[in-house]
Amino acid sequence: MFIHKLKERLGNDKVSQNENELFRHSHDESFHQPVEPDVVCFPTGRQDVEAIMEVARENNVSVTPFGAGSGLEGQAIPVNKGISINFENMNNVVNFSPEDLKITVQPGITRLQLNKFVNRHGLMFPIDPGADASIGGMVATNASGTTAVRYGSMRDQLLDLEVVLANGTVIHTGSHAKKSSSGYHLNGLFAGSEGTLGIITEITLRLHGIPEHTIAARCTFHTPKACAEAAKIILQSGIPVMRMELVDADSISQVNTYGDYNLPVAHSLFFEFAGMKTSVEEEARLVEQLMRELDCENWDVASDSKERIELWKARHEMAYAYQHVKGMANTGADVCVPISRLPELIEYARELIDESGLSGGVLGHVGDGNFHTIVLYDPNVEGELEKAEYTNEALAIRAIEVGGTCTGEHGVGLGKRKFQEREHGAAVVIMKQMKQMLDPEGLLNPGKIFFED
Structure with a gap:
């Protein structure tokens, strides 16, 4: 056996x-x-x-x-x-080169463990999906999170991967140089492949300096669409925000109850500005001016690090606030669209939830066009799961129709397989051919990304 x-x-x-x-x-x-x-x-x-x-x-x-x-x-x-x-026992730092702003780690090290190690050298790894996910898992799903508006996704942080292929061959997908024009972009191929093409055993990452000064702020608007319009204007103004998050009023209410917060129950934008002190203060002032011109309310700046941490703690607990509603289950969508289409898609998402008759929220990293829905349903009530799933499906289809994607950061897995041909067309054939070439027996994480023939 x-x-x-x-x-x-x-x-x-x-x-x-x-x-x-x-x-x-x-x-x-x-x-x-x-x-x-x-x-x-x-x-x-x-x-x-x-x-x-x-x-x-x-x-x-x-x-x-x-x-x-x-x-x-x-x-x-x-x-x-x-x-x-x-991979929890493969959580070591293999090589650390602070002067080169890079580190090589095993896949089981988590985001917080990694930052604890590099922070004392004045460096940080910026990708923040909220959960203390493993770095290997973050590569496998091409995770991003709240800082994506400035730093991009995991794919943008990769210098090299060590991968064990299905046939036992060990390959390296890149180098330790900051850039390369040599060969195919294998880092990009394996990032987001969800373990279907090979098993990642080492990861070499870019690191970044910790900003000198950070300011957090928030404000509210009367509609989620107004929040999205405001976010779009900030991006078009070229202000280099570190984070920019939208949270609708339903989600604010939910997290207030869950975490005993006292945030204004209104559709909200959360901001973080980071860099040199003078430039950060000026960026915050410019955003405040823009937001007030758009008739925002409840503008508030976190004046010290404790307040800033508390503000982002509340943001990161939004999903858990829904997950802990007694007797209810939840599902959700995760789409990403061009910034110009963001306001209409967020409005559409809120309409879908309201029309379903279920409770739920809209929230996300609107600085890069990525947002999520969370919909609560009672698993013991016939038809509620189907209603919740319909909102996800309709939103994913609309996102693809406007030139976006059915998943901005959660990955495909099992839930988004049905959208792959609609989004990628004939390219799905190429993906399947890659899978067949690298894993002809179909041993690696079968059933993920697309339906098997």
């Missing part, structure tokens, strides 16, 4: 069939149906991953990577059972 082979190759302490571990690796934070793997492996280095893949090939067993389990589209669910690889 292949589990016996895994224990022979890895040792008993790295292979588990414990009921609690099987359950933990059966799901992520999405609403998709859980599936327990046959076994969970805990590698400590690339050689262990190579051994796992060798056993998988010999026994035709599926392999599904598992990071922190914080995904929202079912990427970590082992739909064909088999082997789940947990």
